[in-house]
Amino acid sequence: MKTPEEFLDENGFTSAADIDRQGLTTTFLSEMEKGLKGEESSLRMIPAYVGVNGKVPTGAKAAVLDAGGTNFRSAVVSIPPKVEDRVNQPMPGTKGEVGEDEFYDAFAAELRRVAPKATVKKFGWCFSYNADVTPSLDARLNCWTKGIRAPAIVGQYVGAELLKRMGGGEIAVVNDTVATLLAAKATEGDRTYSSYIGFILGTGTNTAYVERNSNITKVQGLDPSGSMIINAESGSFDKLSRSKFDLAMDAKQIDPGHNPLEKMIAGGYLGPVGLEVYKAAAKAGLFSKKAAGIGGLGSLETMDFDNFCAACAKEGRDNPLDSIFADADDAKMARRLGIPVFERAAVLTAVHLAAFCIKSGEGAEESAPIAINADGSTYYKTRAIPFAATVRRELDDMLLRRRNIHYEIVPQVDDAPMVGAAIAAML
Helix, strand or coil, X not given: CCCHHHHHHHCCCCXXXXXXXXXXXXXXXXXXXXXXXXXXXXXXXXXXXXXXXXXXXXXXXXXXXXXXXXXXXXXXXXXCCEEEEEEEEECCCCCCCCCHXXXXXXXXXXXXXXXXXXXXXXXXXXXXXXXXXXXXXXXXXXXXXXXXXXXXXXXXXXXXXXXXXXXXCEEEEECHHHHHHHHHHHHCCCCCCCEEEEEEECCCEEEEEEEEHHHCCCCCCCCCCCEEEEECCXXXXXXXXXXXXXXXXXXXXXXXXXXXXXXXXXXXXXHHHHHHHHHHHHHCCCCCHHHHHHHHCCCCCHHHHHHHHCCCCCCCCCCHHHHHCCCHHHHHHHHHHHHHHHHHHHHHHHHHHHHHHHHHCCCCCCCCCEEEEEECHHHHHCCCCCHHHHHHHHHHHHHHHHHCCCEEECCCCCCHHHHXXXXXXXX
16 A cells, blocks of 8 residues: 555645755745736735835824724724724624725724824724725725625725715725734834735735835836835745645635645645545545545535644534544544645745745844744644744745845734734834
8 A cells, every 4th residue: 555655746745845945936036026027927016005114103003994804993003012992893794785885984983983092193904805005005996805795895995985984184004914014013122123024824825025116117106215015915826836636625616726825825725635635545545444434524624634633632623534534543644644734834835935035135134134924823823733833944944044044033913914004004
């Protein structure tokens, strides 16, 4: 009988040990360059029109909104990071279709509640839906996700429309990855960072970094001596070798062919990839007849896949894999097949973060490293392997030892999107 490693290899699965780190980094850098020039690329490289220059004023308070899922939040955010007067409520359009007045009135009411407690006049809004950002830090909505039903808002500049309901004012609209990058500035204190990266790895993934304006040639009229944050939409990187399991999983998604990197590293997809591995392995005879139930399993949550591979029970939650692989030999085989999915994800995470560090052109001095603010449950809570430690080990090799580029993964910033949106308003 084949070993698990032989089975994975013959199905095109590239193990973590076999990933060409240098070659993949070079390819990622090439895609970034093309995207910045407006050439065909799998990376959109969207200018955020906000920079990181300047010191965040200690003690300043900003009124902030955060919308990006099925709920939206409002609060007053101060620096050092402190979130006060927070209110969570359903996103307009989740309970039924709403018109534009009902939509914006919900946000305006919350701004009126928190604005009197702010010390900076500009509002911050983390708006994490598909939208094009403008140089004035507004956002034009392209389409809704997460089942929001507010069709009248599509095509509108949401910041300007909201300010109409407020009777004027100023607003800075940023997406969650850009906000996560900006939140790193809240951790700096007396520390000096040469640049910043915002990275989200939860259900999905994305990365933002700081680029010199002189390299953003697809945008005309930028001050060549300046810099701004770029939202790379990094999950769409497609220059990857995908296995038969990846392709089978992808074919069952609502967006087949899109976001290949995201589907190899993010929590929304690791469980489904693992299920394809297990079903194929069962057909190939790698499990005993006692594990026949895997063929009828309709779906596999990443949490269950992770907990099983870590041999950890999740309190209050039955894991279908525990009963399917109740036989000790089957369980051992299943873990040897499953853990490589997490190992590959960690290495791919490190490879593309290394590319952003290299592209920033910074980090030459140990006293001024590149600050990486990582956010998301997959990065911090994966149990099958020491995920964050694996990423750091890989980055140490690719950046420190090979290129003498210094980086630092900053302490996790709670409520990073809200903190970042506040900093966008302050800067």
